[in-house]
Amino acid sequence: MNFFDQLVNAYTFDNVSLLVVSAITFAFGFWEYIYSFRLVFCEHTSPFPIWMHTFYIAHDSTFAVLFFIEASKRNWNWFCLAVSIALVVWNAFEFVCVYYAIKYEREEIFGGYVAGEVTERKVLFLIIAQTMAMYGIVWMIIMYVGKGCFFQWACVTNMVMAAGPTTLWMKRRDRRGMSIGLALVILAGTINNFLPCSMFATVFPEVFRHPTYYITGIIFIAIAVSNVIIVKSKPAKSYSGSGKKPIW
Secondary structure, three states: OOHHHHHHHHOOOOOHHHHHHHHHHHHHHHHHHHHHHHHHHHHOOOOOOHHHHHHHHHHHHHHHHHHHHHHHHOOOOHHHHHHHHHHHHHHHHHHHHHHHHHHHOHHHHHOOOOOOOOOHHHHHHHHHHHHHHHHHHHHHHHHHHOOOOHHHHHHHHHHHHHHOOHHHHHHOOOOOOOOHHHHHHHHHHHHHHOOOOOHHHHHOHHHHOOHHHHHHHHHHHHHHHHHHHHHHHOOOOOOOOOOOOOOO
16 A cells, blocks of 8 residues: 555544544644744844745645545545645745845845845845755655655655754844744644654554654654744744834
8 A cells, every 4th residue: 555545544523533533633734834934024134044944845746746636546536625725725834934034134045145236136136046946855855755655755845944043043133023922833843743643653653653653752742842942932923113023
């Protein structure tokens, strides 16, 4: 039985517990990115480094296509189609974040790497080049492991969410572009990612119910906890000139 067969067999409307834990996992991913574009829209500073956005664009668009193709082969299986749509929605969030990064953060992100004025055109070229590199990484690993490695990839994307922002948050002088709420959501999502009852371990116990999975979980949960501490250690935000309450 291949990966997609195992998924289709596992995801039935009768398997309520799996549907619930899967919905929670997807909800954490959406919640994290909603925080991201709210922060960059309101405070003009992203909580995530640009490479995270380009990586997620490559990952999510690739698997959106693969799941759409599998759905078409399986009489439009509801789960494959739902995952494909969810990944497209994530892509939309990611493109919003990249747009605002180009508009508001290009000097901060690329000022040390671009000669002369940091124009939108120069930054767009660099982001496209970085995105193409991310596609190459994603596609090569899929070629090595097989196109049915989505759950393995999804687990890794959650690990990236836990550890990716750390150095960016460490070097900031205040909480602008950061959020205690976001840090706590990432922590909860990381814990959920490594539970014995996670959607990964439930559908593919032969892959995930392994000591390495749980040891890795402890490491990344500790990183997520440290990120909460990092944000809390920064000076709190004040009300903006418009009188809007800052994002907690």
